[in-house]
Amino acid sequence: MHDTTILVVDDEPDICQLLQDILEDEGYQVVTAANGAEARRRWREVRPDLVLLDIWMPDVDGVTLLKEWMEADDNPGPVVMMSGHGTVETAVEATRLGAFDYLEKPLSMGKILATVERALESARSRRQPASPAETGYIEPVGKSAVMAQLRDQVKRLAQYDTRVLLVGEPGTGKETFARYLHHHSLRREGPFVAVGVGTIAPEFSAVEFFGKEEGGAVHRGLLEQAHGGILFLDEVGDMDPETQLRLVSALESKTFLRVGGSAQVQVDVRVVASTRRNLEDEVKAGRFRKDLYYLLNEVVLTLPPLRQHSEDVPELLNFYVDRFVTREKLAFRRFPVAVQNFLRNYAWPGNVRELKNLVHRLLILGSGEEVELDEVKTALGEIVTREASDAPEFYDLPLKEARERFEKAYLEYHLEKHGGSVARLSQAIGMERTHLYRKLHSLGIKFKDKRG
Numbered sequence: 001m002h003d004t005t006i007l008v009v010d011d012e013p014d015i016c017q018l019l020q021d022i023l024e025d026e027g028y029q030v031v032t033a034a035n036g037a038e039a040r041r042r043w044r045e046v047r048p049d050l051v052l053l054d055i056w057m058p059d060v061d062g063v064t065l066l067k068e069w070m071e072a073d074d075n076p077g078p079v080v081m082m083s084g085h086g087t088v089e090t091a092v093e094a095t096r097l098g099a100f101d102y103l104e105k106p107l108s109m110g111k112i113l114a115t116v117e118r119a120l121e122s123a124r125s126r127r128q129p130a131s132p133a134e135t136g137y138i139e140p141v142g143k144s145a146v147m148a149q150l151r152d153q154v155k156r157l158a159q160y161d162t163r164v165l166l167v168g169e170p171g172t173g174k175e176t177f178a179r180y181l182h183h184h185s186l187r188r189e190g191p192f193v194a195v196g197v198g199t200i201a202p203e204f205s206a207v208e209f210f211g212k213e214e215g216g217a218v219h220r221g222l223l224e225q226a227h228g229g230i231l232f233l234d235e236v237g238d239m240d241p242e243t244q245l246r247l248v249s250a251l252e253s254k255t256f257l258r259v260g261g262s263a264q265v266q267v268d269v270r271v272v273a274s275t276r277r278n279l280e281d282e283v284k285a286g287r288f289r290k291d292l293y294y295l296l297n298e299v300v301l302t303l304p305p306l307r308q309h310s311e312d313v314p315e316l317l318n319f320y321v322d323r324f325v326t327r328e329k330l331a332f333r334r335f336p337v338a339v340q341n342f343l344r345n346y347a348w349p350g351n352v353r354e355l356k357n358l359v360h361r362l363l364i365l366g367s368g369e370e371v372e373l374d375e376v377k378t379a380l381g382e383i384v385t386r387e388a389s390d391a392p393e394f395y396d397l398p399l400k401e402a403r404e405r406f407e408k409a410y411l412e413y414h415l416e417k418h419g420g421s422v423a424r425l426s427q428a429i430g431m432e433r434t435h436l437y438r439k440l441h442s443l444g445i446k447f448k449d450k451r452g
Helices: 013-025 036-046 062-072 088-097 109-127 145-157 174-184 202-210 241-253 279-284 290-296 306-328 337-344 351-365 373-380 382-390 399-417 422-429 433-442
Strands: 005-009 029-033 050-054 079-083 101-104 164-167 192-196 212-214 217-219 230-234 255-257 264-266 270-275 299-302
Touching (some): 005 036, 013 029, 013 109, 036 264, 050 062, 062 079, 062 088, 079 109, 145 299, 145 306, 174 192, 174 230, 202 241, 306 337, 306 351, 337 373, 399 422
Parallel strands (some): 005 029, 005 050, 079 101, 164 270, 164 299, 192 230, 230 270
Antiparallel strands (some): 212 217
16 A cells, blocks of 8 residues: 555546546555535645646636646645646646646546656655755764664664654754664655754744645645654754644644644654653653653653763764765865874763864864864863863873872872771772782882871
8 A cells, every 4th residue: 555645636426436446456545526626625635645637627627726736835746637628738738837747538547557656756756855965864873882772773663653752962963863764764755854843933833833824825834744754853842832732633633734724634744853851850840741742752762972982983083074075075184093082082062963063173174184182172172171181190191100190199098088097998998908008018108107
C-alpha cells in the first residue's frame, strides 16, 4: 500500500469508480468527488499528492478549479486534467496554468498508470534536494563506543514510526541525529522539516504550525509541510501552552483545523523532538503539558556532552576542516597532535557546536599550514585561558615527575591534616605503614617535623 493519496474528480460515477478500482489495485489511496464544490472540500481536507481532474462539470469547470488551487497554494501536488470534449487550446491553457499533463477520454489504463507515476516522480524530485549534503544530512562523527552505540540505536529506531525525544545539552548534535534517523527511515523520501520552537513568537505559533485560510487562499503550516515525513521540534520545552494543547490534539487524531478554516486537515507526520530541559521537572512546575510529554517521549535517547567522549575530538576536527575547505573553499590548516591533545582535555561547554565554530574561526582568521596552540587558546577566549592558568604547574611535566609532584603534595596535605601522625595518615589514606615510611623517605618528606 502506498502512502500516496489521489483525488479523482469527475461528474460521471462510472469513471470515478473505474479510476478508483484501477488505482487502488496499484496500492494507491483514492478519494473521489462528483462536482466542483465537493472537489474543493476534499482538496482542503485530504491534501492529495495528485489530482485527476475532469474539465467539464456541471457547477465549476476543471480549469477554474486548477487556477484556484495554483493561486491558493505555493506548492500544490501535480494535477492531471481529463476530458472527452477537449481541444488543443484547452490542453495548452491547462498546462500554462500549471497542470502536469492532459488525458483524453476514453481513458487508457496503461496511459493512466504511466502518467500517474510520472507525475508523482516529478513531485518527488522537486521536493527532494539533489544530494545528502544539500539536505543538511551529516552522519554523526566519532569512533568512540558511545557514538557507535547511538548510531546503531537510531538506525534501529528509524525502522519504526515511534516518536523519539532527544535529550542533551545545547550543541550535542540533536538535529544531526534527527536527520540521521530520517535518512535511515522508511520516510526518507518524505520531507524533513526542522523548526526551532523557541524562535516562534506565541502569537504566531498557531499559524506557523497549523497554517491558515484567508480570502480563499491556503497557507500550509509546518505540520502539512512535513506530511509524509518528519517534523523535528527543536527545544520543544520552549513551546507556549496554547500550541502545546493544539499539538496534543493534532498528534492524537492526526487531524487539525487551520486558523480560519472549517474543514479538518489530515496529516501523516512522524514527530522527533529535542530538549535541553528536564521535561519531567517542567511538567511538575506546570510549564509543560503532561499529555504532550507522554506523547513525545515514546523513546528517549540521551546524547552525551563532548567532554564524555573526548576521544572523538581529533576526528571531529578533521571532519570540520574538510567540510569548510570543501564547501567554503577556505585554506586547509592542520591541527598538530599537541593542539589535538590540548583540545581533548578542554571542557567544551558548547559541545560539538563550539568545536565546529572554533574550526571555522581558525580557518577564516588564521594563517599558516598548522594551527598554533596560542591562537587556539585565544580563540577559545577567557574561559580556557583562566582554566589553563589555574591548572597546577606539574600538568606540563612528564608523567613520572608529575606523579611524584602530586604524591608529595597529597601526602604533605594529609600529614599536616592529621597532626604529623604517620599512624593516622596510614589509616586515612589506606596505605600499609611500612610502605608509607618508604614513600615518605623517597619523596623527601620530613614527617618528624610535622609533629609540632
